Amino acid sequence: MTDNSNRLAALGWSNHFAAQLDADELQTHVPARVLAVHRNGLDVAGADFEGRVAPLPSDGDEDRATVGDFVLIEREMRRPRRLLSRKSLFKRKAAGADRRVQLIAANVDTLLIVTSCNRDFNVARLERYLALAREAEVTPLVVLTKADLVDDPSVYITAAARLMPGLFVACLDARDPEAAARFAPWCGPGQTVALVGSSGVGKSTLVNTLTGEGRQAVAGIREDDAHGRHTTTGRSMHRLAAGGFMIDTPGMRELQLADVEAGIEDVFADISDAAAACRFTDCRHENEPGCAVRAAIEAGALGEDRLRRFRKLVAEEARNSASLRERRARERGFGRMVKSIVKAKDTRWDR
Ligand SMILES: Nc1nc2c(ncn2[C@@H]2O[C@H](COP(=O)(O)OP(=O)(O)OP(=O)(O)O)[C@@H](O)[C@H]2O)c(=O)[nH]1
Ligand SMILES: [Mg+2]
Numbered sequence: 001m002t003d004n005s006n007r008l009a010a011l012g013w014s015n016h017f018a019a020q021l022d023a024d025e026l027q028t029h030v031p032a033r034v035l036a037v038h039r040n041g042l043d044v045a046g047a048d049f050e051g052r053v054a055p056l057p058s059d060g061d062e063d064r065a066t067v068g069d070f071v072l073i074e075r076e077m078r079r080p081r082r083l084l085s086r087k088s089l090f091k092r093k094a095a096g097a098d099r100r101v102q103l104i105a106a107n108v109d110t111l112l113i114v115t116s117c118n119r120d121f122n123v124a125r126l127e128r129y130l131a132l133a134r135e136a137e138v139t140p141l142v143v144l145t146k147a148d149l150v151d152d153p154s155v156y157i158t159a160a161a162r163l164m165p166g167l168f169v170a171c172l173d174a175r176d177p178e179a180a181a182r183f184a185p186w187c188g189p190g191q192t193v194a195l196v197g198s199s200g201v202g203k204s205t206l207v208n209t210l211t212g213e214g215r216q217a218v219a220g221i222r223e224d225d226a227h228g229r230h231t232t233t234g235r236s237m238h239r240l241a242a243g244g245f246m247i248d249t250p251g252m253r254e255l256q257l258a259d260v261e262a263g264i265e266d267v268f269a270d271i272s273d274a275a276a277a278c279r280f281t282d283c284r285h286e287n288e289p290g291c292a293v294r295a296a297i298e299a300g301a302l303g304e305d306r307l308r309r310f311r312k313l314v315a316e317e318a319r320n321s322a323s324l325r326e327r328r329a330r331e332r333g334f335g336r337m338v339k340s341i342v343k344a345k346d347t348r349w350d351r
């Protein structure tokens with residue numbers, strides 16, 4: 001391999017992206033990874049350059065460039081031409097009544113779900129993040145920070161590990177460089193890790209520890225409660241000492257899920273596995289005879305609270321997805337109307 005292709009591979013470039021370029025583009029364009037998105041441009045890194053380029057024109061919700069994306073840049077003009085199709089994408093429904101999708105990060109290999117050993121810890125929230133990861137087919141890890149502030153973090157570890165078979169749970173002091181070694185398998189050249197979690201849990205602290213640089217601002221050391229101050233305000237990608245990349249994100253107040261039906265099914269596979277043995281295929285697991293889910297709850301194999309969280313998430317996901325679908329359909333309808341008006345005008349001009 002040439003130096004250039006080595007450097008591209010280290011940025012996360014792979015055949016998935018290379019296959020999207022045609023022969024002409026290979027002559028005139030170069031790929032670059034988006035490190036940060038600003039109103040007036042994109043910070044990108046390519047094989048032999050790094051810097052700010054103009055924003056990428058886009059019209060849909062999801063074809064906007066986000067952190068972690070690969071874009072094609074015109075070699076001469078250094079202008080971004082198009083977005084390459086993603087390997088993975090994290091998104092959520094924008095907060096509140098806004099019927100929009102907010103992109104979190106693209107082309108991520110591993111999702112580090114960060115929470116701390118204190119009041120921030122919440123299994124319902126962890127299940128949401130896990131569903132997000134499973135939908136995107138990205139490996140999730142749970143990171144429990146502030147282990148140094150509690151006598152016995154084992155209750156947190158046990159509660160997190162129970163949420164999915166084989167889930168890797170790391171419990172640590174995010175400021176401790178020794179801790180970084182545990183993430184080595186996910187942080188090598190070409191790999192991309194994204195951090196998500198509430199404000200104040202130590203996401204940027206982890207970035208600083210794993211990059212070995214103090215570039216990301218972290219909340220003041222005197223802050224001692226479980227609620228953060230929203231210190232990080234934008235998403236950005238950072239080169240790790242181990243060669244990979246880490247995406248830091250602002251703390252999320254809420255994570256409204258949409259378009260993640262399969263992800264939820266996956267995280268709650270214990271419930272659908274049990275339900276497969278219910279006598280009635282449309283069993284609602286309330287008081288139907290022969291309900292295997294109720295039987296599992298009575299036997300202590302399944303928590304009533306987990307079933308409740310599952311139902312709540314399924315209902316919310318369905319509501320959010322329907323509302324996004326409705327908006328997209330309306331916008332498509334509007335697009336068609338505009339096109340037909342333009343066409344009608346063209347016809348008139350023809351005469
Ligand atoms: N004792 C201890 N303090 C920690 C640990 N991790 C983070 N902190 C402290 O917690 C505070 C918040 O950390 P940040 O890294 O800014 O948190 P964040 O998740 O990036 O927060 P936002 O940017 O607001 O989303 C800082 O004062 C950190 O030094 C830890 O494991 N142990
Ligand atoms: Mg931060």
Ligand SMILES: [Zn+2]
Nearest residue numbers: 278283285291
């Ligand atoms: Zn049932």
